[in-house]
Amino acid sequence: MAHASELPYDQRPANRDLKHLEGEYGLPFVGKTLDMFRDPQGLFEHYYEKYGPVSRISITGNKCVLLLHPDHVQRVLMDREKNFSIKMGWQSVMADFFQGGLVMRDYDEHRVHRGIMNSAFKPQAMRSYADRVQRIVERSVERWSVQDSILFYDEMKRLLLEIAFDVFCWVDDSENVVPEISKAFTDMMEGALGIVRLDMPGFLYHRGLEGRRFLKRFFMDLIEKKRRSSDEDVFAHFCKEKTETGEYYDDEDIADHMVFLMLAAHDTTTSASTMAAYHLSNDWDLQSKLADEVAEWPEELGFDHVFHQTNELICVFYETIRMHPPVPLFLRRTIRECRFGDVEVPADTMVCVPGTYIHRLPDWWSHPNTFDPVRFSDEVSEHRKHNFMWIPFGGGAHKCIGMHFARMLFLLTFRELLSKHQIEYAKPDYYPAKLQHFPFTRPLDSLPVRLTARG
């Protein structure tokens, strides 16, 4: 029988012996997971102050090396020496939910699969999405504005899922499947947090798996129809694409990519938009300034405007995802022994980079707990002190493929909202509200707001 060290890296057991590192594991089995759910910044601040940039921690059922320095972040995300497996990192927590998605594939396999998806995110394709996004946004904002108040998170989720369907997977919704799909995505992400991992009725984890099974079936059932259709959405493109040997890609692969893509496209942007509205509702002066700014923009936003220029609204987006990154941590597993400073980390060890605290490291950010979009302005550019101190979209080969799409969604949605309305909390003395941090940050009560017409 082969010795464990002779097996390929993705068949070896994880190393759980980190006694030589400073740190603490916490409670048996759950470790520090519950502390992280309650107060992620407080937890990582404690580790940083007590143990410095490299320590050991136990979270999500894994004994991990916790990395809290932009140099270490760079090393892991860029992974020039192919030392850090993303597949083995996410597998330990999300295997059943992210199955087959791009973040579950390493190196050459990842490159081939990302190649299939890339064309959907090229400038030409992005231009064609903008019009459709704009129309859906206008309709939704109009509907919200005639209601006494709305739950911003819930409405945003509905809007962004509708956009994701329209752009990535056009379906005839005469049977009103979107609410059921939305619920399945919510169940799936909540299920991923289930501490007891039993696929049995009554457990959160089981509900999550049921959600995923429903979604996968939904996409699998549509593949043949999509192949025969003249649809030009991303799903149709995956279905019609052929391998070098002239065969269609595997149906399972296509359905897995769609589940992951739709999840990545709408849940992250829902959280970011909600947290931006949460901060903006607390600062009406900033809202007026932004309304003046967007009033100067041309009706049809140019490519540069959407994707490259710095403006005050984009600074609000960047600051929101600094304070509340929709992907709060990165998980990887070492393939071979590595060093971080003078600390040796054995092969097959989980490493955790918590973006949520890298974005608040007191040695890199001034007043890290204050919402201050100006830090991203061209004049200040605080985030440019180190290329890896602001990592909401990750970095290296797995850097978010939908980054520009997310930027476009944010600009179009908030231009529509702020040019016509002021966003106000619907409850008195609302700020600061109680926040939920996982799976995505949002106010616990979904952020009740009202839109009042701008004079």
Ligand code: HEM
């Ligand atoms: C504010 C919005 C978003 C944020 C903060 C975000 C963040 C991220 C991060 C951090 C990763 C890398 C994960 C890792 O390295 O472990 C990632 C990957 C990914 N994101 Fe996003 N994302 C956002 C929006 C989107 C959108 C709108 C889409 C699709 C339209 C998308 C699709 C993806 C995909 C497919 C990957 C996997 C890429 C790969 O592994 O090659 N994301 N995202």
